[in-house]
Structure formats: structure tokens, C-alpha cells
Amino acid sequence: MKRIITILMCITLTFGITACGKNEDSSDATETATTTPQVKPIESTEEGEPQEEETNTSDEIIVPDDSVDIDLTAMSATFVYSEVYNMIMTPDDYIGKTIKMEGICNMYEDPESGQKYYACIVQDATQCCSQGLEFVLDADQYTEDDYPQVGDDITIIGTFATYMEGENRYLTMLDSKME
Numbered sequence: 001m002k003r004i005i006t007i008l009m010c011i012t013l014t015f016g017i018t019a020c021g022k023n024e025d026s027s028d029a030t031e032t033a034t035t036t037p038q039v040k041p042i043e044s045t046e047e048g049e050p051q052e053e054e055t056n057t058s059d060e061i062i063v064p065d066d067s068v069d070i071d072l073t074a075m076s077a078t079f080v081y082s083e084v085y086n087m088i089m090t091p092d093d094y095i096g097k098t099i100k101m102e103g104i105c106n107m108y109e110d111p112e113s114g115q116k117y118y119a120c121i122v123q124d125a126t127q128c129c130s131q132g133l134e135f136v137l138d139a140d141q142y143t144e145d146d147y148p149q150v151g152d153d154i155t156i157i158g159t160f161a162t163y164m165e166g167e168n169r170y171l172t173m174l175d176s177k178m179e
Helices: 001-020 026-033 077-089
Strands: 041-042 050-052 098-109 116-123 130-137 153-165 168-178
Touching: 050 077, 077 098, 077 116, 098 130, 130 153
Parallel strands: 130 168
Antiparallel strands: 041 050, 098 116, 098 153, 116 130, 153 168
16 A cells, blocks of 8 residues: 555656646747847927837936946946945045936934035835935035925936045035036
């Protein structure tokens, strides 16, 4: 009896193992693996003016801004979060570089000095964690009234720098411009 049960179990396991494998058509697998993002095609209207066709924005190619050293606006949320983390952990590697980033404006006002500190906050892909960089708008182009409101979506371009305040080292983007 034990021998019959053992043989039945072996046959059942053999069928179970072979049934799990699926032989996929190799052309479908290759096609899926080599799918590339689509660029928006240009079509002409009746008036002869070019018009962009609407496509899924998640498949669009984002071209980095060549006028900056690090364009965080052309990166995925995970990569942006990682790059800002790297800036915080190794700031000396970024000093003097022009950074472009988009995020949410936040502001802290020191209750003792009344000094306002503005920051561009970015979140990771799951939007559970956030970090950001302080920015100071270019005083030649902007006044205090030109700073964005807390919670506004912003795009900032500025020069990465550090400064000391008391015993603490802080990171900032100087001479920033808003887009």
C-alpha cells in the first residue's frame, strides 16, 4: 500500500511541476522586452499649422535642460529623491553646480530672528518620504513679494552652495530663478 501511495504522489508531483511551465512564443517576449517610449508625432491641421497629437504622457521622452549641470526635472521620482539625498550626504560634490528641480514650495520662519527660509520639497515615488533644498531667489530679479506661496508647485534653477549658521552647515541654491 505504501508503494502505491508513493508512486501516485510521484506521478502527481511530476504532472504538477510540468504543468506550471508555460512555453511562451519567443516573438511576443522579444517584442515586450524591446518596447520603447513613443515620441509625439506632429500632424498638420487644415490651416497647415503643425499640431501635436495627444499621447500618454508617461511614455513621452523628457529631454534634459542642457543649460544646467543637473536637471532633476528630467528624472523619475525615485531618481530625483536619490539625487537630492546624495546632495545632502555629499554636498562638496555639488558645490558650484547649477541645479534645476521641481517640487512643492515650503517656508520656515525662525521665530527668534524672523528670517524666512524657502525650500523646494521633492517626494519619493511612493510619496511617503520627502526632502528638499533651500533656495534663495536672485535679488537682482526678485523681491520678497515674488517668492511663491507655501504649497505652490515650483520649478527652480539655482547654484548649489553651502553656508554656516552657528555650528551648523546648511545647503542652499543661490541666485535662483523660477520657471
